[in-house]
Amino acid sequence: MTTESFTRMLPDVLTTADGEQITTVEQWQRKRRPEIVTLFREYVYGHESVQRPAALSFHTNVTQGLMGNRAIRKQVDIRYEGPGGQGVLRLLLFVPVGREKPAPAFLLVNNRGAEHTDPDRERRSPFWPAEWIVERGYAAAVINYTDLDPDEDDGFRNGVHGIFDEFEGSRPANAWGAIAAWAWGASRVMDYMETDPDVDVARVAVVGHSRGGKTALWAGALDERFAMVISNNSGCTGAALARGNRGETIKDINDRFPHWFNANYKRFNGREPDLPVDQHMLLSLIAPRPVYVSSATQDEWADPLSEFLSLIYAAPVYQLFGKHALGTERFPQPDTPIHGDRMGYHLRTGVHDLTEYDWEQFMDFADRYLK
Numbered sequence: 001m002t003t004e005s006f007t008r009m010l011p012d013v014l015t016t017a018d019g020e021q022i023t024t025v026e027q028w029q030r031k032r033r034p035e036i037v038t039l040f041r042e043y044v045y046g047h048e049s050v051q052r053p054a055a056l057s058f059h060t061n062v063t064q065g066l067m068g069n070r071a072i073r074k075q076v077d078i079r080y081e082g083p084g085g086q087g088v089l090r091l092l093l094f095v096p097v098g099r100e101k102p103a104p105a106f107l108l109v110n111n112r113g114a115e116h117t118d119p120d121r122e123r124r125s126p127f128w129p130a131e132w133i134v135e136r137g138y139a140a141a142v143i144n145y146t147d148l149d150p151d152e153d154d155g156f157r158n159g160v161h162g163i164f165d166e167f168e169g170s171r172p173a174n175a176w177g178a179i180a181a182w183a184w185g186a187s188r189v190m191d192y193m194e195t196d197p198d199v200d201v202a203r204v205a206v207v208g209h210s211r212g213g214k215t216a217l218w219a220g221a222l223d224e225r226f227a228m229v230i231s232n233n234s235g236c237t238g239a240a241l242a243r244g245n246r247g248e249t250i251k252d253i254n255d256r257f258p259h260w261f262n263a264n265y266k267r268f269n270g271r272e273p274d275l276p277v278d279q280h281m282l283l284s285l286i287a288p289r290p291v292y293v294s295s296a297t298q299d300e301w302a303d304p305l306s307e308f309l310s311l312i313y314a315a316p317v318y319q320l321f322g323k324h325a326l327g328t329e330r331f332p333q334p335d336t337p338i339h340g341d342r343m344g345y346h347l348r349t350g351v352h353d354l355t356e357y358d359w360e361q362f363m364d365f366a367d368r369y370l371k
């Protein structure tokens with residue numbers, strides 16, 4: 001597939017639903033951006049039943065002198081309550097000590113189990129290299145996504161859906177799915193960060209791998225408090241264009257994970273050309289904040305080329321803001337990162353995973369914006 005044929009197939013990021021051409025940042029902010037957010041809520045991720053709940057509280061346990069006296073640990077219970085009961089999201093946070101200013105942070109939405117997020121650091125994982133993140137001058141924050149909503153097709157009875165949904169009659173076809181619930185949780189971490197003087201809430205990057213990457217993108221698109229958004233191997237309904245037509249399709253993902261998206265999204269099984277959005281529009285919602293997308297050579301299911309092209313087709317919005325974006329349209333060789341102006345991309349040699357190589361690129365790129 002050539003870039004020209006994509007250009008014809010994709011909805012144009014700077015043309016509104018009624019055909020108006022967006023030429024200024026003001027028009028983008030007032031008209032097109034909200035329109036795209038609504039389209040994604042309506043047809044893909046669903047409308048959240050609640051934003052910041054009235055009953056939200058933070059309960060922090062602090063341990064000093066960890067990581068060879070380089071960090072303090074905060075274990076924060078983020079508690080919330082709704083008509084269906086109470087929930088708790090457990091945030092684990094290591095903050096570098098001896099800083100003059102509050103630290104910038106990486107928040108990982110962990111979709112791989114608690115073995116990667118050992119608070120005692122007896123087990124260490126490249127998936128969340130907390131020591132290294134701290135050494136580089138960042139706070140390392142992580143949440144485990146199943147705190148918010150178990151990753152199973154449970155009819156939306158469990159997790160935050162069970163706590164906050166109050167539908168009369170049957171569940172609406174545009175109600176939020178699991179990805180939206182996990183993204184909602186990332187925003188509740190930002191509510192907490194606003195209260196923590198050790199972390200600079202204006203310099204927080206949200207990161208996720210695979211389904212966690214889809215979540216990071218949707219969280220960063222909706223919540224403009226995230227200063228940077230990083231998607232690792234997020235693939236279908238993450239960074240990859242649905243119209244790319246390779247790797248995982250909308251039908252594949254809806255069949256295997258019906259709980260991730262709303263019911264409306266199922267109408268587009270096998271009908272990608274009819275979808276009123278494509279994933280470059282999701283990336284465009286992050287503009288002008290820095291966005292980083294990473295792929296892996298052996299992760300064909302996530303379709304690396306379509307992940308890259310999403311950035312290319314989101315670039316006009318960055319350019320509207322006077323940013324050069326990636327600065328090239330050429331798909332790079334493996335292991336040769338492109339760190340452009342507010343946009344970064346790399347194709348790592350290897351399989352579907354989040355590795356030290358990936359983290360190194362994220363931190364190098366972040367150093368330019370969050371330090």
Ligand code: GTR
Pocket residue numbers: 111209210211212234235236248253
């Ligand atoms: C796969 C799914 C992908 C990706 C991945 C993951 O099975 O098809 O969309 O999200 O899981 O989260 O590891």
